Amino acid sequence: MATEWAGRLLLDIQHLSVDYGVGMDAVHAVDDISLSLRRGEVLGLAGESGSGKSTLAYAVSRLLRTPATVTGGRVLYHSHANERVGGEIVDILGLSEAELRLFRWDQLAIVFQSAMNSLNPVLTIGAQIDDVLRAHRSEMTAAERKTRAVELLRLVGISADRVHSFPLELSGGMRQRAGIAIAMALSPDIIILDEPTTALDVVVQREILIELLRLRHDLELSVIFITHDLSLLLELADTIAIMYAGRLVELATRRELYRQPRHPYSYGLINSFPSLRGPRRKVTGIPGSPPDLRQVPSGCAFHPRCPFAFDVCKRIVPTLMRAASDQPQQVACHLYDPAHMPAPPTLADMAARFEAASEGKAVS
């Protein structure tokens, strides 16, 4: 995939599709998505509600329950990718229950938005870490487990004396950190964070993000960071994937995306955040609202909200392709297909169109 990231390939998601329900009424929550994650990389998944970003994470970690089913694709995990090229490749979607039990938490851990509420209220933080280690590292002695628990808490910035604290004695930010510490207990290669800081205040959010970036650096951790807050990803992710209605619409490094978002949706999303610095200017957001996945618009799902939409957009679903032949940035938009458009829009065109759309728009 198109990244400049140099680390070895760790996770390779190929043409993954997930449906909720079956038959005619099936909702395509994730539709033919391919992504890759390298060692030490922070991959940001951005999208609004219903974009399929959480479903994708659940599918990768095999946490989907009926009526959700994976209808196609593979999720290849390159184990020991750091030691030898290629290495052993397993398809996570094909693992048996027993294999999955060994794989999950050990190689891939996930932290949910409500991780701070998913701690066991009647066990101390230390006991909950101990639990994980006892189940997965039976060779460790009690003393070793205790040392490890303290070490993990220190890793996420919690002082050692908190080992004996119950969750209710900790603030929301501390509990979220404890959740991350538990996820890190077995030193996984990959950690998936699903809106890990959304419920937290900005100062606490910033503290946790700084901590995460440090962990990534120190432990060569690979992170999949899911959020609706694109401004956050622009600061911390290496690669950013933008999803809309279950499909990938743009894949770029954060610098490329910041400098020149190619998809009109990406442009609109970035411009949905008023700026904290520089001149105050009018920003418009995107007209309309995210689609209902039960009635996804034909062709490009974004076309009813897109100020650039032309007739092809209503008929043909665009595929991911390079925005320009000399760049790795990928976009799924007919504007970049020379067959339909002689010249792709510039940033100034985007600004003008969105401005015009916000003036004459009706409903959102």
Next chain:
Amino acid sequence: MNIEHQATPAIRVMAPAASVLEARHLRKDFPLRSANPFGKKRAVQAVEDASLALVAGRATALVGESGSGKTTVARMLARLHEATAGEIVFRGQRVPAKGSQGIGTYRRAVQMVFQDPFSSLNPVHDVRYHLSRPLRISGHATAATVTEHALALLERVNLTPAEQFLRKYPHELSGGQRQRVSIARALAVQPAVLLADEPVSMLDVSIRLDILNLLARLKDEEQLALLYITHDIASARYFTDETIVMYAGQMVEGGPSEPVTQEPRHPYTQLLLSAAPDPDRMRDESAAPQELPARGEIPRLVSPPTGCRFHPRCPHAMPVCRERFPGRTELGGGHWTNCFLYGDGAPATAPGPAAAR
């Protein structure tokens, strides 16, 4: 994002306009129930000495994290909470207590828009009902004209074609549309003051600005005095004229939004700004994440820190900060702060220490 599509409406000159609604030294304690009837009575000291003035046609932002007391201030202004101490002055007159005569007029003039559009509309009633009730009760419409008025309201909040929306039920509307109905409902009684409590934080990011731009337009058109409560200081800067920052129930800094967000003086405002997500930092190309000037969270307000409640986290804390809360120091141009670094209620003589930045 280096494109400037349109200059924002220039910040209006701060004319000494008469305030519509004023809060003077509001205080709110929420008593705690105790298992021991003889034990010491305890209370959550949610707001300590909050004063603000809302002016017609101007937006004021109240910015703070959870637990800062910003919502409590709005609820006191809306008379949903009775203030423990202090007074509320509406058009020069003291607002009477809950349940007394004359409170009805006040309630009509001061309307609130809530955070959660999914629970603030009644699911068993359609949009027509939500709009016609306030129209009829306030006497702004008769049975004959109520539909016409409701349609006009929907058009004012950009819900068109209005006829279609009139028959819809909340579950048929998206979050943004519901919030527009909530705003239309508040406008139905022709209020003078609109208190918007985090009106966009539960909406999808791409539609937040639409709602904010709508509120800004309505504020101008109807000359509403708007209080915008938010945790997002960037949006406060974007569309309000004045910004007030609260921390743990205390107002720590305020003034015209531009200086407050661009040259923050209080250490807490500086912390808040340095923690806010800001893609424009990318310009610096500095890969290393910067360290925060202070850590920690808002303290529990049952037994808040004495003096300035920020002192346990403040990198510049002095002994006096522990003893009492500083008075308001004017920094010029309407910008003020309550911080000993800049004085103690006296006009600022010495500029703040460079270390504060």
